Amino acid sequence: MDFTLSKEQRDIVRAAREFAQGEFTNRALEFDRGETFDLEIWRTACELGFVGTFLAEEYGGAGLGFLEHSLITEEFWAVDPGCGQSVLAVTFGAELLQLFGNEEQKQMVLPELVEGKAIMCSCITEPEAGSDPSRAATSAVRDGDGWRINGSKMFITNGTIAKYSLIFAATDPDNPDRHARHSFFLTPTDVPGFQATKLKGKLGIRASDTAEVALSNLWVPDEALVGELGHGFQYLMAFFNRTRLHICAQAVGLARGCLDESVKHLKGRVQFGQALAKFQANQFKVAEMATRIRASRNLYWEAAWNVDRGKVDHGLIAMAKWFSARTAVEASDEALQIHGGYGYFDEYKVQRLYRDAKILELYEGTKEVEKIIVAGTLLG
The missing domain is CATH 1.10.540.10 (Acyl-CoA dehydrogenase/oxidase, N-terminal domain)
Structure with a gap:
């Protein structure tokens, strides 16, 4: 290798x-x-x-x-x-x-x-359907030569600034196979019935736009259907198997930022007559941080390399997503601990990293969902 x-x-x-x-x-x-x-x-x-x-x-x-x-x-x-x-x-x-x-x-x-002429959003998550998108209640009902969409979407990245949106909606809500109930539709956002409201007060990644989207009698033509009718859930899983790779990289990058800031602080700050880097407890912290970062990177590199060659390993991607996100959360906690009281203020980068880290264990599949996927590949 x-x-x-x-x-x-x-x-x-x-x-x-x-x-x-x-x-x-x-x-x-x-x-x-x-x-x-x-x-x-x-x-x-x-x-x-x-x-x-x-x-x-x-x-x-x-x-x-x-x-x-x-x-x-x-x-x-x-x-x-x-x-x-x-x-x-x-x-x-x-x-x-x-x-x-x-x-x-x-x-x-x-x-x-x-x-750089357009931004895209994907309206998937709902107030009552997060980790289980097969329960999404947003409906798309036949109306002439198109579909009438009604529902509410939550935590939508780019919701207020997107020019185009993918909408995940139930086209066959009574289908006994809950994985065959939904479809995807592509629509511009500047149409009647699409209303996005910016959500403020987020814990982290505050520069990124997040919105609640209300879909009220939004009409889309038949040409808006993406792929085949009723295949939305399968498409969503294939989508997540790509985007979760991005989350792994986000996590490794954030953890690296924590390590870099910690090393800089430990070398530059003196306590009890010597640099903080001289204390074994601090040495252990950065050693563990660096090891977990390397392990996380190796996981996501292997997973991404496989996907780029046509092999989508669902279990490996879930392993990488869960482990790298946990690495980032733990690294941010240790980095703030190393900085002490200074790290509690936003002038120090570690405070932002600490707040930014938690989303990695929530979006694109919570850490619990990723563990379920890994267990499923082992236990059937």
């Missing part, structure tokens, strides 16, 4: 790190406090080729893999998770559209995402 990145991949990592350090560092605290983001940074990232690298060249992407996208994600999140999310999550849903959309749908949306 060769864990060495190619020259192209190393160049991508270097460029992503330099971009994030140059664009995020001086404004991350501003965005966190204001729960906002400067979209000019996203447009610049598009111009430089960081957005939508996993999209095929015919749709304006770089034609690279999910591993390369994850490498960029790790570097962005190591500098600032909120900014990293705001720049890279603009394509959230493009993974599904590229897999299952028709050519007209892909040509309409995907190039605009890469060019």
